Each structure stands twice: as C-alpha cells, then as structure tokens.
Amino acid sequence: MSDEKAAVTRRWVLVSIGAFLNGAVALLVAIPVVGYLLGPIRKNGGYNSWIDLGDVSQFALGETRLASFVSPGAMPWDGATGKAACWVRRTQEQKFQVFAINCAHLGCPVRWFPQSELFMCPCHGGVYYADGSRAAGPPPRGLFEYAYKVQNGKLLIDGGQMPTLANSASVRKESSACTG
C-alpha cells in the first residue's frame, strides 16, 4: 500500500515538473509577444516630425484653405489613408494657424465656411470661429493646432499623429511661440 502511494507521488512530482517547465517556456515566449502587441505605443509626440506643406505663397493673406500632406510614418500599403489634411490660416505675412481637420469632439472632419467664417462639423454640429476657438456645439475645446515654422519660404508643420484629446497634434502654446 505504502509502495503504491509513493509511486503515485513520484509521478505527480514529475507531472508538476512538466507543468512547471511548460509554464516557464510559455512565459518566456509570451514576453516578446507582449512587446510585439504593445509595439504601436510611443510617448506623446513620438510620431511627430516636420512636414513640408509647400510654398507659403500658396496661402493667401487673410484666407483659410485646405492643405494635404503625406503622413511621415505612412506605409506603402496605406493607400490614400496615408494622407492627411489640415486647414491653414494665414493671419500675417509670417504668421499662420494650422488646424487639424479633426473635430475636438469625436474626430470628424470639420469644414471651413468662408462666408460665415466658421468651421462646422457634420457629425454633431460642433462649430469653431476662424481662429479655431470653440463657438458652439459639443466640442470640449477649440480645434487642435499644429506647431509650424517657415523655412526657406516653405511652410512646415509638426505632425504625423491623429490629434485626439489625449494625443494633441501639438500643444497650443507651443504653436504661438514657434513662429519660425
């Protein structure tokens, strides 16, 4: 009787060792998998870089117009989604405001209405004034702004990430400080 009990115990020890080994290997394999899955996360602004929007002369003084660019991190298989658009407002000879097209409420594309001088969002009716500040509707803040600089007659913006309440295209106060 005692012999049998001992034999069973020894086998169970072996089973435990087997289970432990499998667990250890699984853990070792899982660590790089977690790293792989968390790959897209970078610290805020980690994706941003300076993007050329073209000659400043394209943007008439006092006007607001749409400009498009290719996101710096675009993949060959992104197709058209590798592109992005922004609203460029030229307030003075060397002063611009570059707004993300994404509404601060839920990211829908806002449209500029030059006659009434408002940005309007087609989703839930968010409205912004010409300077990007919130005018009406559900948005919790004004339009997201890109930092910009003028270099060799070109307008450059600091972009590359879809702006949301957590990932701003860039911080508001930076854009006014950074006048190129």
Added chain:
Amino acid sequence: MHRLKQVYDWLEFRLKLEGPIKDTVLHPVPRNTASWWYVFGSASFVLLLLQIVTGILLAIVYVPSAGEAWNSLQVLNQQLPLGWFLRAMHGWGSNFMVAVVLIHMAQVFLFGAYKFPRELTWILGVFLLLMTLGMAFTGQVMRFDQDAYWGLGIGASIVSRVPFIGGPLVELLLGGPIIAGPTLTRFFALHVFVIPGMMLTFAALHIWMVVGLGINDWPMPGRVVRRSTYIQEYHELTQKDGIPFVPGAVWKDMIFSAAILFAVALCAVFLGPFGPTGFPDPTIIQTVPKPDFFFLWLYTILSFLPENLETPFILIAPVVGILFLLALPFFAGEGEKSWHRRPIAVLSITLLAVGFAVCQHLGTYTPWSPEMQAWSGDTVPIKYVHGATPLGRQGQIVFQAKQCRNCHMLGGVGGQRGPELDGVATRLTYDQLVRQVLQGGGNMPAYGKNLSPAEVTALVSFLETLHPDGQLPAQNAAQRYIDTGELDPKK
C-alpha cells in the same frame, strides 16, 4: 441500404457519437416550452453560422489592405457574379443577428431564464451579445470606406478620453499614430480570427448548458424559483409533462430559422449590399460620416449629452451596464419568473426599447447636424421677398451669404440645429434679435466679428418681418414709454 448500414456501423464503432446525440435530441423538455417564444436562441446560432459561411466566401476575395480593401469590395460588388449578393447577405445577416440576439436577450430576461441554475448560461450570453456588437463594429471597419474611416476616428476620440492611458490606448487601437494600414489589419484579425473563435467557443458552451440544465420552463405566476427545490421541481415537470426535444419542439426552431434566413435573403436581393460609401481618402472632407444602423443610438447620445457629462458617461455607463447584466443572476437568482409578477423588469425593457427607438430615430434624421449644403441653392421664400423694404432685402442677402440656413430652417428648408426662423419675430424683440446675432448663445456662434453693423441692421430688419399675418412682432413692453417719453421724470 445494407451497405449504408455497414458504413454507418463502421463509423459509429469508432466515433461512438450515437449515444450522446440521441440523449441530446430526445431529452425531454416541458411541453409548454415548445413555443414560438423559444425560437430566438436557435435563430441567433443559425445566423452566426450564416455569417461564418458568407464571411469565409468573402474572405476568398477581400483584400485586408488599407490601399486595396475598398477596390476589392468594388470588384465584389460589380464584377464577380453574385459577389454583391454575398456582401448583401453578410451585411443584412449582421443586422438581423444583432436584432435577433437582442430579442433573444429580452425574451430570456422577461421569462426569468437567468435565474438559478442558469446563471452561467446568462453570463456567457452577455459576453456573446458584446461579441456580436464587436463583430458589427469591426465589420463596419472591414468596409473601409469613408464611414468606416471616420467611425474609427470617433472610436479613437472616445478611447482618448480614458484618463492617464488614453493616448497609448488610441495607438493600440489604431496600430499606430493614424488610421491607416495597420488599423485595418488588426481589425481584420479581430473580425476574422479572435472574436469569431471566442464566439464559437462561448456559443458551444452556452448551448451545452442549455441542453445540460434543460430549457427554461414556461414561467407561471406563483411558481417561485428556490435553489433548494428547483432542480427537483424541474425534473418532475419534464417527467410528468415533458415531450422529447425532437420532434416536439425543434420544428418551430427550424421553421423560424428558415424564415429568418429567407428574410435575410429577401433584404439582400431587394435592398442590396451596404456600401462601400466614398473612397477612404482623409483629404476628401466633403463627407457626412454616419455609423451603421445599430450604433445610431450611440451617435445620438453623443450629440445630446451635456459637455461635462460626456466623458464620464461614455466611460462609466458601459462598464456599469455590463456589470449590472453580469451581476443580475446573483442578486435576482431566485423568486418569481413570470412577467406578471415582475413589473420592474417589464418596465425596464419597455423603457429601454422606447429609448432605443427614439435615439435611433433621432440618429437617422440627425437634427443636430448643420445642413452643410443648405446655403447654396435654396432661396428665401417669395412671400418674404414680396413687399420687403430695400433694407429687408439687403438683410435677405446677408441671410443667404452668411449661411444662416446651415442651422436654421426657413420656409421648410435648412438645418435643424437652431430653431426654425419662420415666426422668429414673434418670439424675439428687435433688440433681442440684435443681441442674439452679435453675441450668439444657446448653442449659436457669435457673429459680432463676422458682420458689419450695417449687415446686422439689415439682417435684423429682415428677421423682424418673419411673423404670421395678423400677428404683431414681439415688442419690449416698456418700448412705448421709452418712445413717447411718457414716464420720463424730466417731462
């Protein structure tokens, strides 16, 4: 025939499936559960199978690449024989599945089926509902058109509101900094491998438990569920007044499932596939993104929530709702099953159904969105132009040019974001109109910076004429005394 029997015996000797299958199909169910009310669960499962079959057939052609997905759907729609029909079946099958799953859940809730001993069956069912909704959302992403693109933008914006980890979560959701190739591939993996795999496992366990524990007995007022006695009572019920599941109850399931599949096919043939809508180019901003049918209610709620409630509501309400559903069988695991004795249950379902319907209706007609094209073609109605003063006509031009109609209706044309302006003069006095135009408020932008004083005067002079014949415009009650100077102490 003899040969067939030999083959069957050869297989059965090795598979040993006859016993369990016989037990399953012949297990006794209470006679009155062979009801048309009990057909929604099996119909949900049949729809799941339909989605798997049509999904695999679509995956043969579909290209899960941000650059090509939209084009491959065009090929399916336009060039491959019956490709459009498969897309339509899959799309309508999805809508039917969400609907039937919701009905199934409401029925199970009203019949008290979540009570002892079927708590776990209910909990798996809650997860199956969430996965069904997850499939509906990820499926909309597969279409990768403008609606899908901006729908992802809405998803990312919602996720970004999570405190502290919102930013990294958005990047995880999108697979990078923007909505692009990596976004589609990860949603493809979710839609095709992860969620369906989980769904099949959960659905199998769900059905296993339904068979093992027996179908919920028809609720009778006064027949109260008690943990100590229920199993024995149920056993007696099936022994005394039971019929075998096959053929006693199953024929209703089969007829209903066939009818549902036929309805899906009819919708597919006559109403066609869903989209794809516009090409997913984010630089094309002439788009009015809208979610698929079963997310319109959410779209509505996001429009009407006050700003300071929005983030807490979006993040907390779903968690509370799901936790409530999961906890339900534990705090209401015993007691009355019959809806005749459960007024709160009936009231909750009614309230949810009415709320859902209202939100869906509002979502369909989106009265909160500005009418983006309203200004361009529609003219001021002739009755307002006729007999207008020169100043009033000048005001009508301002009204047209400044696109007031994006938000305001006039003569039945225009947006519904702001109030209709026919008759506005009976509601606001001249001074109030000027103030409203200049300063905005009540969700209207201020136009003080965009209009010259002359334009404001002209515009308000026009608005002043917007009152029905025979009804005077609103007036400040004190105006007469101000005009005549009657109460001026200096006089």
